[in-house]
Every structure is written in structure tokens, then in C-alpha cells.
Amino acid sequence: MNIGEVAEQSGLPAKTIRYYEEIGLVRPARGENGYRAFAAVDVHKLVFLARARSLGFTIEDCRALLALYEDRGRASADVKRVAQEHLGSIERKVAELQAMHATLSDLVTRCHGDDRPDCPILEDLAGRG
Amino acid sequence: MNIGEVAEQSGLPAKTIRYYEEIGLVRPARGENGYRAFAAVDVHKLVFLARARSLGFTIEDCRALLALYEDRGRASADVKRVAQEHLGSIERKVAELQAMHATLSDLVTRCHGDDRPDCPILEDLAGRG
DNA sequence: GTAGGCCTTCCCATTACTGGAAGGTCAAGC
DNA sequence: GCTTGACCTTCCAGTAATGGGAAGGCCTAC
Numbered sequence: 618m619n620i621g622e623v624a625e626q627s628g629l630p631a632k633t634i635r636y637y638e639e640i641g642l643v644r645p646a647r648g649e650n651g652y653r654a655f656a657a658v659d660v661h662k663l664v665f666l667a668r669a670r671s672l673g674f675t676i677e678d679c680r681a682l683l684a685l686y687e688d689r690g691r692a693s694a695d696v697k698r699v700a701q702e703h704l705g706s707i708e709r710k711v712a713e714l715q716a717m718h719a720t721l722s723d724l725v726t727r728c729h730g731d732d733r734p735d736c737p738i739l740e741d742l743a744g745r746g
Numbered sequence: 747m748n749i750g751e752v753a754e755q756s757g758l759p760a761k762t763i764r765y766y767e768e769i770g771l772v773r774p775a776r777g778e779n780g781y782r783a784f785a786a787v788d789v790h791k792l793v794f795l796a797r798a799r800s801l802g803f804t805i806e807d808c809r810a811l812l813a814l815y816e817d818r819g820r821a822s823a824d825v826k827r828v829a830q831e832h833l834g835s836i837e838r839k840v841a842e843l844q845a846m847h848a849t850l851s852d853l854v855t856r857c858h859g860d861d862r863p864d865c866p867i868l869e870d871l872a873g874r875g
Numbered sequence: 876g877t878a879g880g881c882c883t884t885c886c887c888a889t890t891a892c893t894g895g896a897a898g899g900t901c902a903a904g905c
Numbered sequence: 906g907c908t909t910g911a912c913c914t915t916c917c918a919g920t921a922a923t924g925g926g927a928a929g930g931c932c933t934a935c
Contacts, residue, residue, distance in 0.1 A: 651914060736825045
């Protein structure tokens with residue numbers, strides 16, 4: 618299977634698939650013409666990667682998860698640990714964003730948003746908030 | 747004032763201050779020895795930038811906000827618009843993260859996390875969820 | 876004069892791609 | 906057989922916003 622079809626099936630851009638090969642996440646065979654020849658197992662891996670990335674796992678997380686996926690003797694505890702750490706980082710990011718949002722939406726509410734220059738947003742940024 | 751002291755006062759690393767100069771956010775004078783010589787106005791700008799960055803504004807947003815900050819004839823509506831767009835992007839990010847969190851925390855709950863290989867997390871990633 | 880703590884510039888690395896140039900391959904149509 | 910266009914290839918460069926570190930100049934204290 619050529620890269621274009623794999624891209625379609627996995628939902629990943631061809632560029633990204635090439636990148637994943639470059640960093641060793643997949644190792645498709647090559648045809649005589651030099652084209653990548655993807656086997657079913659490669660496509661499965663790419664689908665797996667696409668899904669893991671869409672859940673926000675980093676590439677290195679994906680590498681670890683893929684290794685566990687392929688290890689028939691894995692312990693589910695190892696998978697769970699990776700997922701829980703990622704959940705924690707999501708929670709930290711959400712908290713950070715919500716703090717920003719709270720501050721900023723308060724400032725926005727207090728800004729008249731007219732043609733005059735006085736602005737509580739700028740005043741806050743300037744340290745006079 | 748030398749960069750070290752400015753770093754301390756603004757809370758920005760010296761590296762970052764040099765970067766901000768490189769991209770034209772600040773333009774400190776230079777002493778005869780080649781050292782950057784920061785005036786009070788430069789420090790104010792850096793404090794402003796540090797605060798804006800901490801609220802998640804991009805560098806380009808910061809550039810725009812700084813220009814408005816320095817424009818005594820600005821309309822507060824212009825400031826408010828930048829802030830509102832940023833609020834929107836924060837909201838989109840939070841929503842995305844929360845969707846990831848919902849999916850992932852469900853999977854984590856369903857994973858036994860023991861020494862056996864069966865794992866709903868991997869099954870989901872593999873597309874059999 | 877020398878030790879150390881500043882300062883300078885410069886280049887490389889990060890994350891996870893994305894865009895684009897230059898060129899090889901393949902299948903269809905004439 | 907030739908052209909056209911859609912594929913495919915590699916390689917280089919850029920993104921956002923820094924961080925790390927090397928090599929070297931400057932400044933103050935002892």
C-alpha cells in the first residue's frame with residue numbers, strides 16, 4: 618500500500634507518516650521503485666498513533682504505548698501509569714488555562730471597549746491593576 | 747541598568763529579554779562597553795510583556811498590545827478585541843483538553859492496572875474501543 | 876594580577892510537524 | 906512512443922518561544 622492510501626486510512630498526512638518513519642515509530646518496507654510499501658501491521662500502528670496523538674499523548678508517550686501494545690506480555694499497570702501521568706498533565710494545563718481565563722474575562726468585562734483610551738486590560742498588564 | 751537586574755525586576759530570564767530585543771519588542775540603549783543599558787521605560791515594557799505572556803498572549807499579541815499601550819490615542823475597543831480573541835482561543839483549548847480528559851479518564855477507570863495484559867486503553871487506541 | 880561574576884554573540888536543541896523545491900515513477904490517453 | 910498529471914522520493918527550512926552552552930570580553934574585589 619502506498620503512502621497516500623495509508624494517509625487516507627489512518628487520517629494522518631503523508632508528511633506526518635514520513636516523519637513517524639524518520640523517528641522510528643513505523644518501519645514500512647520499500648518497493649523496487651523506492652516507494653514505501655505499507656503492510657497491514659504498519660497501518661494498524663499508524664491508526665494507533667493517530668488515536669493516541671488525538672488524545673494528546675506526546676510522541677514519546679506514543680512510542681512507549683506502541684511498545685506496550687506490541688508486547689503481548691505487558692502489564693496493564695504500565696499502560697495505566699502512562700495514561701494517568703498524561704491525565705495529570707492535562708489537568709495541570711486546564712487549571713492553568715482556567716486561571717488565565719478567569720483573570721482575562723474579568724478584565725474584558727471591565728473594559729468599555731469604546732473609542733476612548735482608558736482600559737483596565739492595559740492597566741493590569743502594566744502592573745497597575 | 748544591566749540585563750541581570752532587569753531580569754530580576756521583570757521576572758524574565760536574561761535569555762528571554764535578549765530574545766525580545768532580537769524580535770524588536772524592546773530596544774535598550776547600549777553602553778560604551780557594549781552592555782545593554784535599560785531605561786525605566788524598557789523595564790516597564792518588559793514587566794508588561796511578562797504579565798501578558800503569563801496570561802497566555804502570543805508574542806504577536808504582545809506586540810500589538812504593547813503598541814496599543816504606547817498609543818495614547820488608542821481605542822479601548824482595540825485592546826478588548828485582542829483580549830476577546832485570546833479568550834476564545836483559551837476556551838477552545840480548554841474544551842479540547844476536557845474532551846481528551848473525559849475519554850482518557852473513562853479508559854483509565856476501566857483499566858485494571860494489574861500485571862495482566864488486557865487493557866481497555868490499548869484496545870481503544872487500536873480502534874477496538 | 877587574578878579570580879569570579881557579570882556581560883556579549885553565536886549556534887544548536889526543543890515539539891511535532893508543515894511547506895516547498897527538485898526530481899523520479901506510474902497509469903491513462905492520444 | 907509521448908505527454909500529462911498524479912503520485913512518490915529526498916532534502917532543506919521554518920514554525921513558537923525559549924533554553925543550553927561555548928567562547929570570549931569586561932568589571933570589581935582582593
